Amino acid sequence: MLREHLADGVLRLTLDHAERRNALSEAMMAALQAALDRAAADPAVRVVVIGHAGPAFSAGHDLKELTARRTDADRGRAYFETVMKTCARLMTSVVRLPKPVIAEISGLATAAGCQLVASCDLAVAGEGARFATPGVHIGLFCSTPMVALSRNLAPKHAMEMLLTGETVDAATALRFGLVNRVVPAAELSAETGRLAATIAAKSPATLKIGKEAFYRQVEMDLDAAYAYTAGVMVDNMLIRDAEEGIGAFIEKRPPQWRGA
Known part of the structure; x- marks a missing residue:
């Protein structure tokens, strides 16, 4: 089935x-x-x-x-x-x-x-x-x-x-x-x-954050959506995969995702 x-x-x-x-x-x-x-x-x-x-x-x-x-x-x-x-x-x-x-x-x-x-x-x-x-x-x-x-x-x-x-x-x-x-x-x-x-091939932690944020913000008014997603961006910046991804971009190398 x-x-x-x-x-x-x-x-x-x-x-x-x-x-x-x-x-x-x-x-x-x-x-x-x-x-x-x-x-x-x-x-x-x-x-x-x-x-x-x-x-x-x-x-x-x-x-x-x-x-x-x-x-x-x-x-x-x-x-x-x-x-x-x-x-x-x-x-x-x-x-x-x-x-x-x-x-x-x-x-x-x-x-x-x-x-x-x-x-x-x-x-x-x-x-x-x-x-x-x-x-x-x-x-x-x-x-x-x-x-x-x-x-x-x-x-x-x-x-x-x-x-x-x-x-x-x-x-x-x-x-x-x-x-x-x-x-x-x-x-x-x-x-x-x-x-x-x-x-x-993308960071699973980042995908999780992004998918949840997409569906939550789309139901909000404009000001609430920006306030919410600004907080999401800050939290996202602090995960290891974002640190690794940004570092890899600057250093021009493939990122090594940890999923966190």
Whole structure:
């Protein structure tokens, strides 16, 4: 269901339940959550890549799994609440992971699958990738995917996807800001690998500081953001890796990161 492979500081997580279009079932979310929790604590992991097997990155929530609980006494309310909380924890874990997370998409990413792409720090798409938040087609507005989309896309682009439910191609996703790069399908894995390797070569302590600061300051007003990030810069200047990196730059030599 979820394959893991770690090499050279890059942990690749592959959603591998193609027959269910890599739906974010309870089992899939649990597996992905556990893998992210391990990655957060593992110093050997510097970058995480979330990719997929099969034609779909992820079709979002498993609607058959959800619908089966409508026969519960409460028509499924308690179960729906649990699933949505589980999904919210997973998405926030991606954002709060102290290592960068890159989505790699060659197929279709819809609903909560599109939400997962938007929750990742970076995204690389193959030319055949497609994206949608199609809940409006079935009377279920993509309210939780909206959280991730509205924090990545311009408001009108996010609303267009949410209100129409229409599928957008990779080029449109790039224009909207949902993905960073679009490459031919045959080059997708190599391009993601190059991006991940570039980031993995940086100080892990600095990446942790920077990622946390980015997401915290973006929700602040201008004055508060500058006050907060000024403090972050001071703290960052005092870590060993910053001292080493600046020294290496001045001395014109490669830095030797300690991760602290």
